[in-house]
Amino acid sequence: MTDVTTITVSADASYDITVGRGILSSLGEALPPAARKVLVIHPPTLAEQAERLRAQLVGDREVLLAEIPDAEAGKRIEVAAFCWQVMGKADFTRTDAVVGFGGGAVTDLAGFVAATWLRGVEVVQVPTTVLGMVDAAVGGKTGVNTAEGKNLVGAFWTPRAVVCDLDLLDSLSRNERVAGYAEVVKAGFIWAPEILDLVEADAEAAIDPHGDAFRRTIELAIDMKARVVGEDLREAGLREILNYGHTLGHAIEHAERYRWRHGAAISVGMVFAAELSRLAGRLPDAAAQRHRDILESLGLPTSYRPGAWPQLLATMQRDKKSRGGMLRFIVLDDIAKPTVLRAPDESLLFAAYQEVGG
Numbered sequence: 471m472t473d474v475t476t477i478t479v480s481a482d483a484s485y486d487i488t489v490g491r492g493i494l495s496s497l498g499e500a501l502p503p504a505a506r507k508v509l510v511i512h513p514p515t516l517a518e519q520a521e522r523l524r525a526q527l528v529g530d531r532e533v534l535l536a537e538i539p540d541a542e543a544g545k546r547i548e549v550a551a552f553c554w555q556v557m558g559k560a561d562f563t564r565t566d567a568v569v570g571f572g573g574g575a576v577t578d579l580a581g582f583v584a585a586t587w588l589r590g591v592e593v594v595q596v597p598t599t600v601l602g603m604v605d606a607a608v609g610g611k612t613g614v615n616t617a618e619g620k621n622l623v624g625a626f627w628t629p630r631a632v633v634c635d636l637d638l639l640d641s642l643s644r645n646e647r648v649a650g651y652a653e654v655v656k657a658g659f660i661w662a663p664e665i666l667d668l669v670e671a672d673a674e675a676a677i678d679p680h681g682d683a684f685r686r687t688i689e690l691a692i693d694m695k696a697r698v699v700g701e702d703l704r705e706a707g708l709r710e711i712l713n714y715g716h717t718l719g720h721a722i723e724h725a726e727r728y729r730w731r732h733g734a735a736i737s738v739g740m741v742f743a744a745e746l747s748r749l750a751g752r753l754p755d756a757a758a759q760r761h762r763d764i765l766e767s768l769g770l771p772t773s774y775r776p777g778a779w780p781q782l783l784a785t786m787q788r789d790k791k792s793r794g795g796m797l798r799f800i801v802l803d804d805i806a807k808p809t810v811l812r813a814p815d816e817s818l819l820f821a822a823y824q825e826v827g828g
Contacts, residue, residue: 477693480700487608487632487692494596494638498527500631502592507532507566509557511580513540513573516598520571534560538579542728545575545614547623553583567592567630573599574606574732581612585627592630598638600650601732604657604691607632609699619788620720626704639679647677648768652733655764656740657691660714660808665690666764673767711808714800715740721785722774737770738826746822747801750811757805776827779820
């Protein structure tokens, strides 16, 4: 085991996020000592690794595997019901545990299954993607998608621990890493400008999983989310800043029936939010342009179909971040200075979309 960084989320039920290489072997220590049964939820692409993980964890425990559809196809209530069925047949009790082993969709689903089985059992998250490590697995928000939108059904349920073994990222393609890295860049725009500096210095080094710059940006992004979640687990205030780029981004995902990667949609959403900030007289022109330059240097998209605006607006108005019928957007007064823009005029929204619709 190499050097390990531990980042603590100081919420009501505090928990540790460990980052390092070769640390998956410590997973058994993160499980509840009283757990006699463990369900490992994983996608088909990780079936062999899940079987090795099962062999590692057995002993005085019974370890079951639940293979679920890959990506957003796994975030459905029918898939959660399948996992509940497995747990019911195995007589899972409140002292038993769930492990989410996969990307962000898997950890979202695993957390939801754990939160709802017997009104809550422990979950340990083992994210295997960049997105999972810096975002989905960290904050205790769980959920499934519905026909009406993304993550509309879910629960706040903090993990017992999060194990981020960087070795698991070695097999990811560049496109996979870049898609997840959009959330790292988001952390730079709203909280940790050092991330932006490192990407601007050398974009390829920033996404090289073996490099120091990559690990540094990953840890900065996790630390940002840990601090925000520790202060505001249930999104009553500060945590809302994490939605930067997500209101439009989720609408794009919905319009694409989740065939777009989350990071690609959020990339466009961040450019839209920057343009909205600029047109509202908040964000300097250079900071808005910086969004495009950084995201394009990584190969992330910064535009979307011009004729899609009516559909996207309708989806955003239905989105869970629209409170009391009022649209809310996280915007920037400057880099690392996020704030909320409430009920912007539709003409302003349309003008901002004109900057990305192309």
